[in-house]
Amino acid sequence: MSTFSKKRKRAESVSNAGVSLQLSSHEIPESGAAVPVLVSTPGVDLPSSTSFKVYGKKRKNGGVEPGKTMVAGETPTVEFFSSFESETNTPGSRYVVALHDRSTKTLRLFTPTSDGAAVPTPVHFLKHTVKSLKSLPSSLPSVLPYFEARNTLGETFGTKKAKAQIKQRERQKVDVDAVKGVVSHIVDAIDKGAEGLTTKEEAQEVANSTRLVPPFSDTATDPADVYPLHNIIPEVEWKALGPSISPVIALGTGSRAKERQAIFPFKHSSWVNDHIARIVQTEGRGGIEGKHGKKNLRILYYISALFLFRNIMQRGGIQGLEKEAIAEKLEGLPGVVLDGLLSRFTETTRASTKHVLTTAMLTKLHTYMFALCLRVDNYAADSTVIAKDLSLGVAQTNQLFRSLGCKLSALSDRERARLGLPDSAKDTKRAVLNAPVVFPKPKAGKRK
Incomplete structure (x- = not known):
């Protein structure tokens, strides 16, 4: 009974506080006031002191494009950021984001529309990047050593056919560094050699002239x-x-x-x-x-x-x-x-x-x-x-x-009638x- 009485008293204290309700559209105020959003940080615990900002793509005629907002913040060691709402393909939550202002005793419900309708609010999934690791080169393995190792194995243990294929690939390989200085000459030679090639229209004319059919008109409409x-x-x-x-x-x-x-x-x-x-x-x-x-x-x-x-x-x-x-x-x-x-x-x-x-x-x-x-x-x-x-x-x-x-x-029936066919x-x-x-x-x- 004592537990029940405590809960009842707490409910009465909240109701006596006289909190008023106010609806607000989900827009980024130009004054930079705080806007509540839903964020998710899978596998990462955010420090409570981390501050975030909401960014949006501005329209040409003013305001922010709907579905074009993102959230970003940082700590001394880690950066957090999300993608734009329209790029996350998330269906949104089942709740409406609210902001309780203790000083004015008001509760503001934020919705993505200006008419005050209570619709789902999108969730921003935060990614993170460690600042000290941004300057390090990528640690992804190169593909070149893999091919070299595979060719070595093939030349050592492969069949005659496999060895022949490896040698053929080596002969066909182009050394990019060796041809850097002559690329322009190669391109010029290709352009010069292509001058004598027939165009698509000329090739079509040649094909038409060699058809074993009577002379014809390919533009006739009758x-x-x-x-x-x-x-x-x-x-x-x-x-x-x-x-x-x-x-x-x-x-x-x-x-x-x-x-x-x-x-x-x-x-x-x-x-x-x-x-x-x-x-x-x-x-x-x-x-x-x-x-x-x-x-x-x-x-x-x-x-x-x-x-x-x-x-x-x-x-x-x-x-x-x-x-x-x-x-x-x-x-x-x-x-x-x-x-x-x-x-x-x-x-x-x-x-x-x-x-x-x-x-x-x-x-x-x-x-x-x-x-x-x-x-x-x-x-x-x-x-x-x-x-x-x-x-x-x-x-x-x-x-x-x-x-x-x-x-x-x-x-068809009409065509048969035109030709007089039964x-x-x-x-x-x-x-x-x-x-x-x-x-x-x-x-x-x-x-x-």
Whole structure:
């Protein structure tokens, strides 16, 4: 009971003291008045006489930035300091710092905001530095003796391979002190040697010029302008093809498919024959009497000539064929068109006049043909049918389309409606050319 009475009397004495409560924002007063903060000194006992100061980063418009305060103090032998609040990543305490002023009998609660809200106060974790040790050099061990000892062990007890590696590293090591006086000369020599190197833009131009594709525009925003028609079929050859399709137009729109196919150089291409039938069945501008339909008939005639030319040259093999033999098998093809095919897609040796369809020329012929197929198919070609006509694998055909900048993808409902394709074609991937054209990046070689 006596203990209870003592505690009760003490509580009464505190309550009779009449302490008033006052809220204050957590700011550093310009007058330098004391500001209470929470600090932690892990593993160190601070002398009670140690004095501290609170420092803060000032704003441009005055005052102190919130979360930008630190605490620092010192004794005759040790310095104590903390990091800025925002750099400590501490969540703060669950208490509000208070300062009791005995002279005025007031208790001031300090909070980090100016509205007086009781929010957690951050804790400053103090680090310490012994003053007498600051001038001593770092005692961290150097890495160099470790490598020297390791090399010594390797040379003494290592295998032949390990010893060879150590010697190679020693030969490749650069003596920094030895080259200090010639560094400027080395830099000048590097700059001079780099003058002849190609820039990124020049390298891209060289890469574009060596592509086995028709001349193209990499800035075109319309697929029709990526591979201009007369970059594939020169204008003089284009005009010469006009009389070749006149018999096709003369047959009209009747059901005379075999007679039409007989007019074309190559009669066994499903892709070409299907597109001829489509033009005949279409009315208006895209039909056989329309300007667009007649234009596509010329392109189909040239594609058919490429089919036959390819077959003839492949039968000739690496020995090649004379121009007269090729012209005999391409009977009916205008002479200027034949000359263009020979100049673009064949090679001849110095000692011979025979024309050879090399591997590079065959790739070039395929890409020219596919660029024309894309134009007829509104830049969304079915590579499967073309691969079958050419007796090529679908993967190889798709790779040739990719070299033209195409992407293999299934068409949306809107795109199929634009091309007049049935719903059954929704799962068929097509080679789609977009603009501006983007060519595939070369694959990196395997790491050795």
